[in-house]
Amino acid sequence: MTNCLIVDDEAPARALLMEHLSNLAGFTVLASLDNAVDAFTFLQTNPVDLAFLDIQMPKMSGLDLIRSLKTGPKIILTTAYREYAATAFELDVVDYLVKPITQERFMRAVSKYLHHQKSPEVFHQIPSRYEETYMFFKVGRDQTKIFLKDIIFIEGLGDYIKVHTNEKSYIASEKLGYMEVKLPEDKFIRVHKSFIIAWDKLLSYNAEQVHLATDTLPLGRLYKGAFLRKIQERKLASI
Incomplete structure (x- = not known):
């Protein structure tokens, strides 16, 4: 089972990600939060494997959240802005999804995550x-x-x-x-x-x-x- 966290300040965006995840077996959403500060607190005490994270949010951006974590889950960024892609991949995110996010594109991102988990160690x-x-x-x-x-x-x-x-x-x-x-x-x-x-x-x-x-x-x-x-x-x- 893959424990997921959704972080986005827009309720429709969170609902869409929940819907996409509901079509996949083996994934459970531990929490759906509307800001990165609460996400930071949540991550200190909960075993999250994969986070779907928006970039532009009040109080703290998604990129700042990634930088603040010494260790953390794998990240798939979900954003309406293309211009942060280069910075995002420097932070070693799994994928960068530009809204609106289709089920097909969402599944490709999840496939990247699963492939990484199965890599030889x-x-x-x-x-x-x-x-x-x-x-x-x-x-x-x-x-x-x-x-x-x-x-x-x-x-x-x-x-x-x-x-x-x-x-x-x-x-x-x-x-x-x-x-x-x-x-x-x-x-x-x-x-x-x-x-x-x-x-x-x-x-x-x-x-x-x-x-x-x-x-x-x-x-x-x-x-x-x-x-x-x-x-x-x-x-x-x-x-």
Whole structure:
């Protein structure tokens, strides 16, 4: 169950969001509030997973509310103003909905939230015990456990990735850019727009390619500089 909070100073806007949410299973509205100050107080003592937040409100704006929270729920902004979009996404909101909000556009925003919740996470990462570090990847309907030590490289396929391991390959629902952020940088590096490799699987390289135990992959022009700098750093660290 996803606990939701609606914050908007206009009653019709709150009612519309309530109606949209009523068409979706697994979502419950804990509160529907007309100002950000009350929302701030509510969030201190209630377990909210997802907040639908207007921007321009009396007393305190929605953006100011986000900035005031050290930790908080995922945010979907709902506003009549397009000009705040750039600022909003800098604050890491899930989506930015411009009123009037249709059911179809609303559901797309909720889908983004659900996709984020299902993204692979490191559940057991102890730097001194890398052999036991693993992630769960969404493969088909299942969350599949893969040990990082077994990954040779990861291939980007648009909204999916192909995780190549010592035993087999897995097609998982995730983007390569997300994996670049989540994987430990001392163990993995991106060498091309479509490839991340494991450092310990690198056998050799040249100006155009990297050679792994199982494959030869291109070394992309945009990633070559960072790759070579990291090679040098690792050489110095081993001296």
